[in-house]
């Protein structure tokens with residue numbers, strides 16, 4: 001296996017000063033990343049998930065060279081990011097869903113022209129990449145629009161193109177679908193899948209949306225309180241966490257709780273709307289068919305468990321096992 005990203009016992013400790021009185025400050029240490037080790041092969045697409053404050057952004061910042069690890073060994077494409085940040089910059093792309101790297105007041109194309117020069121992208125390659133990304137990300141009508149006038153989904157597609165103009169071998173995506181509607185989410189996910197399949201771009205994806213992971217990543221790593229607590233397939237995470245999905249059903253009228261086949265069960269009823277929990281690893285189609293055959297349905301939807309819930313379940317399960 002060609003390890004493209006390698007972390008061995010990587011740590012990041014922040015010294016934080018906290019105000020404890022009028023003139024008193026107390027120093028304490030935050031271990032944001034606590035002895036993390038993993039490797040990612042070239043061409044892999046990996047989800048990197050965890051609750052708020054788990055240490056995801058700190059890891060990504062160390063991988064890009066913005067932050068220097070307090071300990072351990074870290075290499076991306078054989079490069080030590082914090083020592084050779086500029087050399088590495090030509091080989092990586094970064095997209096932060098909550099922040100744009102584009103120039104707010106300029107038309108999209110002007111940001112791309114600036115990046116062309118900043119990254120010293122050869123002219124022919126720039127033109128070719130711009131053309132391909134414009135087509136794949138459907139940016140044709142947007143190139144002359146100032147970034148501040150773009151919708152969130154349009155801006156995100158613009159940001160993804162910007163991160164890929166210089167043909168990076170690895171792409172770090174931090175919440176790339178946050179706040180997007182379902183159509184925009186689908187466009188972004190389709191594009192990432194195609195990018196990975198055609199160019200073998202290595203992708204590390206941070207998200208709170210489990211569907212991003214489900215649709216894109218064969219492997220998921222879970223970080224909590226700075227430690228890697230799971231590394232494997234998403235299905236395995238559902239099993240470890242015994243997580244549940246929810247089928248939300250709108251009936252024609254108020255009815256007693258639906259008689260669902262166990263382990264599915266009604267967990268909430270509000271007027272004609274009912275919520276049924278069922279194991280995330282089970283098929284929704286079967287449950288939907290059973291309910292539809294016996295009840296007058298108006299509408300239904302399936303809700304995925306959120307990452308916090310999956311991780312919480314994972315801990316309950318572990319604690320239960322430790323006690324038994």
Ligand SMILES: Nc1ncnc2c1ncn2[C@@H]1O[C@H](COP(=O)(O)OP(=O)(O)OP(=O)(O)O)[C@@H](O)[C@H]1O
Pocket residue numbers: 014015016030031032050051052053054055056057058059
């Ligand atoms: N520059 C900093 N100085 C001090 N503490 C920091 C700094 N950056 C992060 N931390 C702390 O390190 C921990 C990990 O933060 P980090 O931003 O990596 O989490 P995260 O998993 O990305 O969270 P979120 O999902 O909320 O973005 C938190 O306790 C945070 O407060």
